[in-house]
Amino acid sequence: MNTTQIRTMTRDFILKEFLPGERPENLTDSTELISGGILDSLATLKLVTYLEKSCGIEIAPDELVPENLNSIGHIADFVQSKQAST
Amino acid sequence: MGGGTSSLRIFRVPQSYFLSMPAGSRLRRAAVRSIKTLSLPWSADPTGTESRSILAWFAIAGQLALFIALVYLLRLETTALIRVLLVALAGWCVHYFLPQRYRLPFFVLLSFAAIAAVFANLGPNWHHWRFDGLIDAAWIVAIGLVLIGIVHLPIAFGWRVLALVGTGCGLAAARMDWIATPWTRAVWPVLASMFMFRLIVYAYEMRREQKMATLSERLAYFFMLPNVCFPLFPVVDFRTFRSSYYNADRHYIYQTGIQWMFRGAIHLICYRLVYQRFVIDAADVHNQIELLQFIIWPFLLYLKVSGTFHIITGMLRLFGFNLPETHNLYFLSSSFTDFWRRINIYWKDFIMKIVYYPCYFRFRRWGESVALVSATLLAFLATWLLHNYQWFWLRGTWVFTWNDFLFWMILAVLVTINALYEMRHGRTRRLRGGALSWSGALQTAGRTIGVFVVISLLWSFWSASSVPQWFSVFDTVGVEGPGKMTPALVLVAVAAIIGIPALVLARGSADRQYSFRRSVASVGVCGLIAVCISLPVVRDRLGETVSTAMADIRMPNLNSRDNANLERGYYENLVNVGAFNPELWIVYGQRRNEEWKDLEKTPLSEYTGALPRTYLRPLSQADYRGHRVHINRWGMRDQDYEKLPSPGTLRIAVVGASIIFGAGVADDETFEGLLEQRMNEQAADSAYPHYDVLNFGVGAYTSVDMLAIIEDRVLAFKPNYIFYFEHSALITRMLDHLIIAMQNGSAYRYDFVRDIVRESGIDHRADPEVLKRKLTPYGERLLRAIYSQIVETAKREGVGAFWIYLPRVDERTSPEVERRLAAEAGFDVLDLSDVYDGYDWRTLVVAPWDDHPNAAGHRLIADKLYEVLRQHRDLIPLNLAAAPRKEGQ
Incomplete structure (x- = not known):
């Protein structure tokens, strides 16, 4: 799964689960998800479960940090690095 | 944030103006020479975050000076804060001109200077000095270095944790006076506030440290400048502390820091007014109006914590730490989970990191709901225990009371139910600047009022002297108060005060682009007005209402209720003295327990x-x-x-x-x-x-x-x-x-x-x-x-x-x-x-x-x-x- 695919699926998931009714173009790759209040603890856990299932990776609790999850771009990079390491 | 850089151009107008003059002009030569003299050390810096402007420097230093004047005139906080602020002002003026690589080591030196300045204090006046207090300051640094050193011992991580626990037990024995120490009691709250939680975060991060932190980063993290005068200090995350350092336009960081400090001052002013005028004892509750007053005031006193935390993070921003907010409109929480997210955000993040996420991942094999419920309840249990742990280090006593335990457990149940609901039915989220429909906004406002009432009830229960006492005040539900003020009127007023801002928040507002110039103008003017009103010569001419209110704000002492209670020895028998009352906390923190016991105990x-x-x-x-x-x-x-x-x-x-x-x-x-x-x-x-x-x-x-x-x-x-x-x-x-x-x-x-x-x-x-x-x-x-x-x-x-x-x-x-x-x-x-x-x-x-x-x-x-x-x-x-x-x- 390449970065673009990960970005697309992550964006779709976020829009569907957390931002229903929001215009897709408003959610960019750099939109702040954690500091912007989109990814709270519950949303983070839902997203993690989704990424683990969809991308075949295992995420550790101490990886739930803004550097990995604060934007779609960060998430894509993080997932790809996880996939590469596994 | 980009707007911040562009808006700074206004401060370069003089330079560009002079540069547009004819090349041979004497005035131009003189102007360029003076500008170069002022900007020589940094003019070669090419990065945007390193931009410098002498006018911006004046603007920020001026606002900081106004803030110090306000704190001094209104006697906000302790005299230690004045000392630390003066150190910060002097330090910032130099820090601004330093090249990037010297700024962090300079901040560390400044932090040590602040510790020395506070411990060299004598009596209630900020300008009195007692140099033997420097020995205590030296002990804080020495013990701190030992604790940091233990985390870096060349042994397995488990052994290091064990060594830390062992050292902690030794210090606990000293805290309880089982072991004599060469330092005074004044050391404990400061040492505790620096290390009791940050060591946990630090050790946690050390286990997975990917990019080695520098010595300056480590020292800055533990001894950070404002800490010495704020025993109640936000649990700053080490990773965030490092990653936020000068990660944006520096003037934006500085100016928002100033804004937050003034916001903190507003919280403290409101707190003082509530504390001096609004606090009522359970014994004095005789009608519905007083009952409402009794229910609401304890929650409002939390303004003290949010105010000091805004000042703390604001001061850290002045030195480049672009830390996030510690509190975000917590009176306007629209659900219990929202409340948990908005109040003391750093604590929430700390608990999520240390307890919630690890527990959730451990339990999720039993299903998401089980994991969610277990992790949430354990997070609150840990919060309760860690509050006691905190209180032990700060005051030397434990606060295990039924009120305290029940408060955290009731809140845990409310948040858990709310979280389960959100997990199943989702929660309305919006991108920044997004707005809800009118009906959605009205629903949110209604929920906000409900949450405020429930949290106020819970908070009044938490701060009551005893559970039976709290229940007994509800005898007055049917008793009308004197005068024209009716409970319905008060409830409508409370609903309006909470509901209207909640409605405005839910409806959203245009995402106004940040402007340094606008921020300087608004903060500067408001700060100047506040300082002018605080001047004795002005405030005495503003009528009795204003001068009385100013007198209440300026009153750093206990209110009459606490003073009376303190004198009759009431608090001596309460294990949680000061837990909910920062003013009492200061009094008991200063008091030398053994020498200052009540006559009845001699x-x-x-x-x-x-x-x-x-x-x-x-x-x-x-x-x-x-x-x-x-x-x-x-x-x-x-x-x-x-x-x-x-x-x-x-x-x-x-x-x-x-x-x-x-x-x-x-x-x-x-x-x-x-x-x-x-x-x-x-x-x-x-x-x-x-x-x-x-x-x-x-x-x-x-x-x-x-x-x-x-x-x-x-x-x-x-x-x-x-x-x-x-x-x-x-x-x-x-x-x-x-x-x-x-x-x-x-x-x-x-x-x-x-x-x-x-x-x-x-x-x-x-x-x-x-x-x-x-x-x-x-x-x-x-x-x-x-x-x-x-x-x-x-x-x-x-x-x-x-x-x-x-x-x-x-x-x-x-x-x-x-x-x-x-x-x-x-x-x-x-x-x-x-x-x-x-x-x-x-x-x-x-x-x-x-x-x-x-x-x-x-x-x-x-x-x-x-x-x-x-x-x-x-x-x-x-x-x-x-x-x-x-x-x-």
Whole structure:
């Protein structure tokens, strides 16, 4: 799964689960998800479960940090690095 | 944020203006030379975040100076903050011009300087110095370095954690005074606030450290500048601390820091107003309006925490740490999970990292719901335990109370239910600037009001003295208050105050682009206005309402309720003293526990459990509040007397509480002794050859104790006069003692007590706090009965009875009720209310944490009393000489 695919699926998931009714173009790759209040603890856990299932990776609790999850771009990079390491 | 950089161009106008001048122009050459002189060290820096502007420097330094002036004029926080702010201002002015690589080491040096500046403090004035305090400062740094060093020991991580726990246990033993330490008690709160949580975060991060932190980063993290004057400090995350350092336009970071500091000051001002004007004791809740007041005030007092946290993060931003907000409009939470996310965000993040996520991942194999419920409940359990852990390190005592436990568990259940609901049904989220529909916004506003009410109820429960006491206040649900104010009106007002901002927030607002210039203008102008209003010369001309409000804001001391409670020793018996009350926390934090214990806990006193509550133990002596105190054979703090006065002697018996006893002064410094000496010095010219002034004062005595001692002891010494001394907040204290005496039966020696118990149907076996609430409406009647009995008893023995008002040094209320009752009962009333006028009260108190008059205060009282007696020779024919001695002001 390449970065673009990960970005697309992550964006779709976020829009569907957390931002229903929001215009897709408003959610960019750099939109702040954690500091912007989109990814709270519950949303983070839902997203993690989704990424683990969809991308075949295992995420550790101490990886739930803004550097990995604060934007779609960060998430894509993080997932790809996880996939590469596994 | 990009707008911040572009908006800074305004400050370069002078430079561009001069540069547009003809190349050979003398003015241009001079201007360019001066600009270069000012900007030489940094003009070569190519990065956007390194942009510099001398005008921006002036703007930020000016706003910081305004902030310091405001803190000083309004006496916000402690004097330690003024010192730290001055260090910060001086440091920032240099820091701004330093190249990036020197800024962090400079911040570390500045942090150490702040610790030294605070510990070299003496007394209540910020400009007094005590250099031996530097030893304590050195100990903080040394212990801190050892603790950091343990995390870096070249052994397995588990062993390092074990070594940390072992060291922590050793320090805990020292904290509990099991081990003697070479440093003073002042070290503990500061050391604790720096290391108790940050070490946990640090050790957690060290385990997975990918990019090695520098020594400066590590030292800056633990000893960070504002920490030394804020024992309650946000749990800053090490990773965020590092990653946020100069991660944006520097002027944006600085300016938002200034904004947050002013926001913090607003919180503190609101807090002071609430604390001085709005706080009500459960015993004083008698109708619906007071009930609402009782429910709301404890939650509002949290403004102190959010205010100080805004100031702390604002100060850190001044040095480049672009940290996120610690609180975000927490009064406007629209659900319980939202509340948890908005209040003390750093704590929430800490618990999520250390407890919630690890627990969730561990339990999720049993299903998401089970994992969610378990992790949430464990997170709150950990919060409860860690609050106790925090309290232990800061105060040296544990706060394990039912209220505390139930508060956290009820909140845990509410948040869990809310989280489960959100997991199943989702939660409306919006991108920044997004708006809800009107119906959605109205629903959100309604939920916000509901959450505010529930959290207020929960918070009032948390801060109540006891569970039965909290429930007992709801007896007043059906009791209408006096005046036009109705509960419905108050509820509508509260709903509007909470609901309208919530509605505005939900409807969203245009995402206004940040502008440095606009921010400087708005903060600067508002700050300037605030400082001007705070100036004595201005505020005194703004009318009584404004000047009274300003006086309340500027009042750094306890409010009258806490002062009275502190004096009657109420808080001594509460394990959570100060847990919900930052002002009390300061008082108890400063207090040297062993030296400053209550009289009842010394060998000087003998507890009777009856009335009077205590007697002084004859011929005892002990150290008490800094002095050796001796008690004579009759149980008085006085010289020895024969039981009966010698012929020609005029004898005065003085009864009262701690001021009369002479708490905090030496045996020969009490005003009673000074008065006696003074009267005898001029005895040759008076109608009497000799005067005896007998001191029957005992600390913590109230009117009912004084009635008992007058009947049981005083009259046996055949005085000609009884001087009965009182100050404000008497009825509450009297009820406390009466309740104990009622519960052990000794109060029933008085008919008036029996009558009131019979009439009111009070069950004396009830919880003391509940009993107090029930008795409070009878307080005035009880005091009238006590006064009448004193006067009647005295008259029966042919003794003159004087009721004398003697205020505490910083007393702000006048006991009008008590004065009226005393006059009605037949006392001759004398007033010493202006005894401290013209003096700075801080120079007249025994200690910053103890407002009893010191030796100078007692001299003033003796002089004043002498003068008042001389002026009232119609009431008391002492024929005293004029021209009393005067102490220099």
